Amino acid sequence: MEVEDQIRRIMEGEGLEFTELDVHPDQAKPATLRKTVSYIVCAVILNDQEEVLMVQEAKQECFGQWYLPAGRMEEGEAIEAAMQREVKEEAGFDCQPITLLLIQEQGPQWIRFIFLAKVTGGSLKIPGEGDQESLQATWWDRVSPLQLRGRDILDLIDSGLKYHQETWHPRTLPVAIPCSHVVQRLVLIFSNAEEELWVLLVKAPRLHLPTAGAVKTHTLMWASSLVVQDALGSLYYDQEVTALGVLGLQHHYHPTPGRLQSRCSDGVCFNMLAQLVPDPVQRDRDGEKLEVVPPSQPPPPENPRYTWKRIQSQATAEELFPTVAPTSHQDGQRADIGAATVAPQLPPRPRRLRELGSPEAGPGAPAAGHTDPTAGSSVALRPRTRP
Structure with missing residues (x-):
């Protein structure tokens, strides 16, 4: 070729x-996977009011705090399928990926794939339906007080909103x-x-x-x-x-x-x-x-x-x-x-x-404090065509 x-x-x-x-x-x-590499998936999902889907953590170390649907890929999964599974388990919704938004990494031992996705079915996990995956899910208007597990997701949400408002790279x-x-x-x-x-x-x-x-x-x-x-x-x-x-x-x-x-x-x-x-x-x-x-x-x-x-x-x-x-x-x-x-x-x-x-520490992230060339980075996708 x-x-x-x-x-x-x-x-x-x-x-x-x-x-x-x-x-x-x-x-x-x-x-x-899980030996020499670790992959994390994360989903930014918006509704018609541009509220973002959030889940309340059930893990002991962050119990009751809120985060985007996210988690580790399992063996035998495609990257998109892992994201869909995490959204279903933690938020109750079926979803379809729209595009990759960002890729964050701190070397091969921690790579996070951030998707923009849309709801295609299922129902919101409500209080009383909580399990080991999450306590509940909600739509957040980004204004109301919410105890976040990590502020790193604010940039991810912002990227999803900007793509939702103006497609700045092909899907x-x-x-x-x-x-x-x-x-x-x-x-x-x-x-x-x-x-x-x-x-x-x-x-x-x-x-x-x-x-x-x-x-x-x-x-x-x-x-x-x-x-x-x-x-x-x-x-x-x-x-x-x-x-x-x-x-x-x-x-x-x-x-x-x-x-x-x-x-x-x-x-x-x-x-x-x-x-x-x-x-x-x-x-x-x-x-x-x-x-x-x-x-x-x-x-x-x-x-x-x-x-x-x-x-x-x-x-x-x-x-x-x-x-x-x-x-x-x-x-x-x-x-x-x-x-x-x-x-x-x-x-x-x-x-x-x-x-x-x-990236700040998110699910599965290693400890902070690295310096270049070992410091983590967050890289966006570049447009491939003129608008």
């Missing part, structure tokens, strides 16, 4: 078969393609002042987008930097890698007829868009600042396994070209989706999504 066809499939949310890891394959372990759900590891497939782009666009590729066994596996000690987003460091060598330290958003994800939860069991696993492949830009502050050996001249071409890879390919298709280039300069946020800080900064010297274009702050 030609490179631009690969990119087009990813941009359209179809995904690509995962075959092998290109970066540090010896460090990443195959994904086994995106996991694609059923198996993956042995937790993987990031990187669409790394470089652009110059003339808006020419290049994408980083691995040469063998055929030209393809690079992949890197998640390791326990680092966040998933750190894989982008690992790819760039592997490709550029010493030139890596003069560059910045900016995550622009997730284009889609791939997960296959059980064998289908005619498919070998060995081809199916608990892994997830995140198709990620990122941009390479020169570090705005560079210094000589004496520590003095150097004037940075915007390069007309991407930095040449020091690793012969890699190459840059210029995108010839105008349509593909327009879809990929970053139009927002994402703002970095330290651990614990947050940013509203859409509060974007337009890239300098470029005309305004449709908003892109950007990396957000670290």
